[in-house]
Amino acid sequence: MADTEDTETPENQPPGYEPPAVWTWDKESGGRFASINRPIAGPTHDKELPVGKHPFQLYSLATPNGVKATLMFEELLEAGHEGAEYDAWLINIGDGDQFGSGYVDINPNSKIPVMVDHSVEPKQRVFESASILLYLSEKFDAFLPKDHAARTEAINWLMWQMGSAPYLGGGFGHFYAYAPMKIEYAIDRFAMEVKRQLDVLDRHLADNDYMAGSEYSIADIAIWPWYGGLAKGLLYDSAEFLQVHEYKHVNRWADAIMARPAAQRGRMVNRAWGDPATQLHERHDASDFELRTQDKLEPEAEPSEM
Numbered sequence: 001m002a003d004t005e006d007t008e009t010p011e012n013q014p015p016g017y018e019p020p021a022v023w024t025w026d027k028e029s030g031g032r033f034a035s036i037n038r039p040i041a042g043p044t045h046d047k048e049l050p051v052g053k054h055p056f057q058l059y060s061l062a063t064p065n066g067v068k069a070t071l072m073f074e075e076l077l078e079a080g081h082e083g084a085e086y087d088a089w090l091i092n093i094g095d096g097d098q099f100g101s102g103y104v105d106i107n108p109n110s111k112i113p114v115m116v117d118h119s120v121e122p123k124q125r126v127f128e129s130a131s132i133l134l135y136l137s138e139k140f141d142a143f144l145p146k147d148h149a150a151r152t153e154a155i156n157w158l159m160w161q162m163g164s165a166p167y168l169g170g171g172f173g174h175f176y177a178y179a180p181m182k183i184e185y186a187i188d189r190f191a192m193e194v195k196r197q198l199d200v201l202d203r204h205l206a207d208n209d210y211m212a213g214s215e216y217s218i219a220d221i222a223i224w225p226w227y228g229g230l231a232k233g234l235l236y237d238s239a240e241f242l243q244v245h246e247y248k249h250v251n252r253w254a255d256a257i258m259a260r261p262a263a264q265r266g267r268m269v270n271r272a273w274g275d276p277a278t279q280l281h282e283r284h285d286a287s288d289f290e291l292r293t294q295d296k297l298e299p300e301a302e303p304s305e306m
């Protein structure tokens with residue numbers, strides 16, 4: 001983000017607000033996340049986390065950041081890595097589960113996803129979605145190219161995703177879909193950046209099957225839930241506004257990943273909104289996809305969209 005922009009253009013300021021000398025947190029901002037966002041870190045309440053029987057314990061929610069982790073686990077299992085069995089526990093960020101003491105112990109940043117590897121001694125916490133993907137790819141020697149140049153490309157794009165997605169989610173998505181008022185300056189700024197990012201991907205995918213070249217990798221697993229979802233009209237009801245159909249190589253790549261059985265399963269895990277048949281709140285066994293989706297557990301439950 002450039003720090004050198006002209007910030008003195010009066011018509012670009014929302015009316016009626018002059019920042020005070022010292023910012024204080026004395027009111028709710030409104031908007032979708034007003035009740036959970038705070039300017040301080042640390043736990044708000046004591047709560048231990050549940051632990052299941054598998055080597056990996058994942059605590060998450062099926063937002064794009066959460067789907068990165070569940071897609072990776074499902075890809076590893078699909079590829080026959082039995083050691084990648086996992087329990088996935090639902091963290092409801094709207095209820096503030098990420099601020100429980102047990103959660104903060106394993107992720108001081110209080111964001112989903114986080115996981116704990118119980119197969120090592122001492123057990124290892126892994127937070128930040130890209131760290132989870134790298135950890136699992138190294139542990140199972142999978143979805144990270146062995147060729148050094150291709151491996152470097154995969155990591156280039158993995159880091160690109162971690163730097164770029166906050167503009168999409170925290171910038172565009174926040175101001176276009178969640179903010180309590182529509183601010184033209186903010187929406188313009190982030191719509192422009194998100195379209196630029198889609199064009200970056202589209203140009204790269206014009207010449208490459210996958211992000212790191214011919215091999216499907218953790219770069220695709222990281223980018224797909226965000227930019228694949230955006231290109232397929234699944235994020236922020238913004239398909240028409242951003243004209244996402246124009247990015248045809250991104251669409252081709254997004255469709256190819258969506259066709260993978262692991263992607264279809266990964267999207268369902270820890271999902272707590274939408275069609276009940278697509279919601280698997282907790283995943284403890286491969287059979288859960290058939291037996292424990294919300295339509296089977298509670299046919300009358302009201303979905304609550306995130």
Ligand SMILES: N[C@@H](CCC(=O)N[C@@H](CS)C(=O)NCC(=O)O)C(=O)O
Pocket residue numbers: 036037063064065066093098110111112113127128129130
């Ligand atoms: N850089 C983090 C971002 C994670 C993140 O922002 N998670 C969001 C959901 S998508 C969250 O937990 N928000 C809860 C909150 O802000 O309190 C990662 O990639 O793991």
